[in-house]
Amino acid sequence: MINIFTLQWQRLRRKPFMVLAMVAMTIVFIIFIGGANNQSEVSVPISFTEGVSEAERTKLADQLNELDGFRFIETNEDKARENIALGVSSFGITLAEENYRFIIGTENPNQAIVEQYISSMYWEKLRIEQAVGPEGDEHLRRTIEASLEDPSMDVVSQIGESEGDVFIYNNKLQALFGMTLFFAIYTIVFGLGEVAEEKQRGSWDRLILSPVRKWQIYLGYLSFAFVIGMVQIFAVFTMFHFFFGFDMGGRWLEIFIICLVYTFAIVSLGMLIIGLVNRSSQLNAVVPIIAVSMAMLGGAYWPIEIVNNEVVLAISKVIPVTHAMEALKAITVYGKGLADIAQPLSILLLMGVLCMGCGINLMERR
Template identity: 40%
Template sequence: MIGILIGKFRLLLRKPGALITTTLICMVFAFVTGKAGFDKLEIPVYSSMEANELKQYINQLNKGDVFHFKQSSENEVKERVSEGKVEAGVQLEKSKYTIYIARNSENIPLLEQYVKAFYKQTLKQKALEGISLESTDSNKKTVAEWPEMFSLKTSYFNNKEKPAYNQALQSLFGFTLFFVIYTIGFNVVDILNEKQMGVWDRIIISPTSKVAVYTANLLYCFLIGYVQVVFIFLVFRFGAGVDFQGAFGKTLIIIIPYLFSIVALTILLTGLVKTTGQFNALLPLIGVSFAMLGGAYWPLEIVSSELLLGISKVIPVTYGMELLKGAVISKSSLQELLYPIGILLLMGVVMMGIGIRLIERRHV
């Protein structure tokens, strides 16, 4: 087994072009699409409130990580929005707001969600502060139990509170999980090539067992994917200055179940096809579909279709994004992430078993 691993790495050193290319493309896409995340998205606002009160609203809104609210005049806000210079503008009032949008984008639902949550909290706080000091405890309890002024319902696997969002991390995690599918897949398909060329027949004649041959090949594919992910995260952490919020080491651990499930997935695909050409045609289709449905391109929190959300629950990318965003953005502990970890491991075991059985029946 060790000899096979050494041989694989020597072949990689001779022809590292494919790995280098996919890694560079991944970093370029992640940087370009996540560039808006390195700087807050500017949102011009205007209001008929007094200057001091408006300033308090803007200061509170600017405590978020995604948007930067900037005071402007009404004409300027509407003009910039209509000309497409900004994605949206907001009219802020004491108890209501109006959002003007230039075009639909992934940032608009996030903006609506953020402003709505801010007003809900602000109005509830003002209602509580309006109680006189002589109010009885029962009156305070009654006000605290008033129905919410806004209906806001968002949820995801482990956290029932409003999910946080970070464009830079969304792009980095999404494209990394997407491109590593290709890295692992185009290495796993070598099993099919070697079987068809009779390489495995010669290896099996030697004292090396078939289990050792499979283990060596799959371990190699896993290590290549892991090295790529670690390298990309290192470049963005120390090169681009992306803040992992103290969870950088944790991300290098929780990515392991996802990579295992992707190795198993590509093994299953290898067992389903008859030729390398079929695999090369099927892998991009699966990769792009999984990335779209699994929340790699955009956060699943903005998806409203119950059908798409249901499909996403059987896709490894969904749980990979949940792990990374949960660890970094939501600051979840490893114990809180056991659910997606368990799902990925279960997927991996099932797909690995089916895939190897299909390969043995079809190609031996």
């Protein structure tokens, strides 16, 4: 086993281009999609109708800018529409005295967060108006507003992940997790590519019939693919956390466990693919199709939370990327613990065991 394991590293040292290319492409895509700067605020253009007074405009703008992660810029509606049409902003808002409307260019997960916040603002304003009454008692209005600004009881609320709740969208972490898990599929599965080469040359049968035990042969190849995948994933995570300012929350033990389980699942999937193909050319053709499909359906390219198609959501449940993304975001974005991600980790382990069993069975039959 050790000899096979070290032999794979010697081959990698002689031909490191594939792994280096995957790491480089991961970095480029993360920087391109998620950005490598520390500016995490989303700019949203806002405009007001003619019926809104100057004092009310200032008050609404100040309230909006209390929303963390967003910066609301006052402009006129024509300018806002122009920015949205040019792709500078995904959406904008026109505010009136008693209502508001969104100007939408493209679907964006941040819109749901902003809409929920503005809705609460207008509901609060409506309740104050109802309490003040038609006579408009300004003293009572100021008293209510003061009590709302300095409440006697602090209520801590949390946005959950359950169906129907507004999810927290972090573009940086979405890009980091999605692209890292996606390109790791190539590295891990192609790391097992030597098995396909051995099968094509016919030397795999001789290797199986050699005095070396079968489990040692399998473990030698599988452990190499596992280690190279883990190194790539964790190297990218630590690089972007410490050098590019991507805040992953410091929960490194939980993140490490998620990476371990995900890598095991992908290694097992690679073993299943190797068992189905006969030549390395078939492997080269199949892997990109599977990797891209898994990334698209599993939420690596875009958040799975914004998908409404029931068929796509059903398919995503049998894709390892889906559960790895869910676990990573639960730890880093929502601040959950290891017990809270037991389900996605268990599913990944189950997928890994099933794929590994089927893959080895196919290898033995052939």
